[in-house]
Amino acid sequence: MKTLIVGAGSDLGVHIDGAHLGPIQLLNDLKGFYKGEIISLVQDENILKSRNLSDRRKNEFEIDKFNTTLYKTIVEKCKDEYFPIVVGGDHSIAVASALASVKKNDDIGIIWIDAHTDYNTFESTITGNIHGLPLAAITGYKCQELRYFHDGAIIQPSKCVVVGARSIDEAEKDNIRYAGITVFSTEDIQERGVKAVMDEAFKIAGYRTNGIHVSFDLDVIDHEVAPGVSVPEQDGLSEDDAMTINEEIMKHIDEVVSYDLVEFNPLRDQNRKTEQIAVNLLAQIIKSATTKGKYKKHNY
Numbered sequence: 001m002k003t004l005i006v007g008a009g010s011d012l013g014v015h016i017d018g019a020h021l022g023p024i025q026l027l028n029d030l031k032g033f034y035k036g037e038i039i040s041l042v043q044d045e046n047i048l049k050s051r052n053l054s055d056r057r058k059n060e061f062e063i064d065k066f067n068t069t070l071y072k073t074i075v076e077k078c079k080d081e082y083f084p085i086v087v088g089g090d091h092s093i094a095v096a097s098a099l100a101s102v103k104k105n106d107d108i109g110i111i112w113i114d115a116h117t118d119y120n121t122f123e124s125t126i127t128g129n130i131h132g133l134p135l136a137a138i139t140g141y142k143c144q145e146l147r148y149f150h151d152g153a154i155i156q157p158s159k160c161v162v163v164g165a166r167s168i169d170e171a172e173k174d175n176i177r178y179a180g181i182t183v184f185s186t187e188d189i190q191e192r193g194v195k196a197v198m199d200e201a202f203k204i205a206g207y208r209t210n211g212i213h214v215s216f217d218l219d220v221i222d223h224e225v226a227p228g229v230s231v232p233e234q235d236g237l238s239e240d241d242a243m244t245i246n247e248e249i250m251k252h253i254d255e256v257v258s259y260d261l262v263e264f265n266p267l268r269d270q271n272r273k274t275e276q277i278a279v280n281l282l283a284q285i286i287k288s289a290t291t292k293g294k295y296k297k298h299n300y
């Protein structure tokens, strides 16, 4: 299948700067390897970014503007048989990439690989960082303001799985319980192993759907292994675990319809450690998506 890489250079969803530079760097690294099509979107440099933690709707309008463009770009382009790989940017960009995938494929599930569950709302958020709200927005739990550009279905919470979570706010836990999404913590992964957890995740997200959107946040990896993210968390996955997750995704590539890699922040990286991991993850997915056939339904 043809692949399309979309660079989504925005760091407006977090008070820390730098994630907007992630795609430029990663796409540059992939130049020699990737021969497919690339579209690069970068946030308007004239934006006066709000970094004020008491601002609970930080950069809401600017994010909506960026995501509207991103959404339209993917929807327009993917009318043809493309496999979109969206490179962030902070995780707020996934509202556009995931809903663009819904627009094309109708009923899909989602696997959200992340240290955080990103299930806050404007009411529950402590930081006002919108990169903590996208999964709630995508699965239709409040946050309507973040998906005005989308006319179509949302992803059913029952088909939504988070893998690798270990930092969840108290109010966010209530949102998760209320919405009914599935969360596998890092502890679950330690107990059951990456493969068993991913197997289960694919069963839940793939159950009676037309495909699965995968959103991979690099902060799922331990902060010492991958420091180049805006909100690093300790007690995370090893590099091996992260690669195994990706390999499981590749095994299921015929069910996967779209993929994001987000939150690489080159300003926070040390010795290009995180960058190297991000490039490896992307190279694997590109290779796998290139050989992928059309969506294949699995009988769960």
Ligand SMILES: [Mn+2]
Binding pocket: 091, 114, 115, 116, 118, 131, 217
């Ligand atoms: Mn995230």
